[in-house]
Amino acid sequence: MTGRERGAVLELAGNTPVVVLVRPQLADNIGACARAMANGGLFHLRLVAPRDGWPQPKAWRNSSGAHRILDAVTVHANVADAVADLQHVFATCPRPRHIVKPVLTARGAAAELRAICGRDLRAGVLFGPERAGLDNDDMAQADVLVRYPLNPAFMSLNLAQAVMVLAYEWWMADEQTRPRELMTNETRIATKGELENFLAHLVDELDACGFLRNLPKRPGMVRNIRHFFQRGEVTEQELRTLHGIVTELSIGRRQRGRAEPEG
């Protein structure tokens, strides 16, 4: 069996939290959870008493290639057995009641999981069955609860979506990408000098064609044109294109200009 047939190569990046699906019902969802885990760089999946038994081919079919996560799944009779080797247990839970327990947001949980795993301790996160969620005994096994801040008017969160949000926050907790960046690929952002060259070229042609002939208004008009071109980051390549546009648009007038004295 080649690596390709076994699905994507999902490298284990050090110590990552275990995802524990407690009494999951649908194999499709287990596959979708594995896919979401792969998206967020998680690898270890444990199942507690899956309703329809294990393994289920549907899970592999619905995992979009996250086969290695499914191949490595372990099955456990109860939560206590699934978490016996872990040092920290988190439990996701939409509406905890009458429980005295720390409650984290998904983002808070991700930060704490990073800190725990960074200390070489083993952590796991419990996710309840599709309909009912975790019961009180499941939650009593956990150190902390995780409750996602989401629309209180619509709390029905799909199991794989719940895993996705946690996996996404796990990934983001160690992510350095800037929130906004100009992707320039082969070119680069133009310097102010290059922008000035273009504006000088444009204003020259606008003077020549008469667009700026109203002399009292000319300074304000030039300023407004400058405001527009200053607004966004412009690339060196785009400025060359703009130079070309101004030159080409001016050719007809220049030719007429040369022609007129003769006419």
Added chain:
Amino acid sequence: MTGRERGAVLELAGNTPVVVLVRPQLADNIGACARAMANGGLFHLRLVAPRDGWPQPKAWRNSSGAHRILDAVTVHANVADAVADLQHVFATCPRPRHIVKPVLTARGAAAELRAICGRDLRAGVLFGPERAGLDNDDMAQADVLVRYPLNPAFMSLNLAQAVMVLAYEWWMADEQTRPRELMTNETRIATKGELENFLAHLVDELDACGFLRNLPKRPGMVRNIRHFFQRGEVTEQELRTLHGIVTELSIGRRQRGRAEPEG
């Protein structure tokens, strides 16, 4: 038709971004997208050239009650038509190439969408079809691209998962929940005075039973016990339980203590 039959009441919370699914293939996914939108407080859904036409009953069945979002869907022949009334267009896109365009993370996009919507401008986010993603012409319709930072070794992100991450970040961008909180329900966190009372009670009984009889070691032992009980936040109710445990555990010894002089 009652409100209940039409699914969850999803109130429109002011100006929210439009989700535009471009050439979506599976009705199941459209339903799952509506569900994810509802989770994150989004409402407006537009479809560009859905492969299997519209409406599709499967979408409603897979939306977990987000019917009102699906009831209000509009269908468009192309992207230009779907975004004609918008003022800002974002395009999600996993691996843009040879494009000069600002690129935002999901978190960066959510912050900018909040700012745009807060200025009463209309914004939309394009999501590409399941297999291929947005094509170059689609992306050229957008002001900015959105690229989620996720595991580069496993980029296959389900369409509804992509919508979920954006909807989640949209919700989080206006969310005040603290990352960690101790949920205490009917009780409250104990004061240091209440903790001190309990420790005094415990040490009294430990003195009485002889646990602290090694006098040179006694101060260190008391300190270690104090360290344990100081570690986490303890509630007033839990301290009462601990008082009760110490008292009950001591009863046998006290009764023996009373009995011994007689025996």
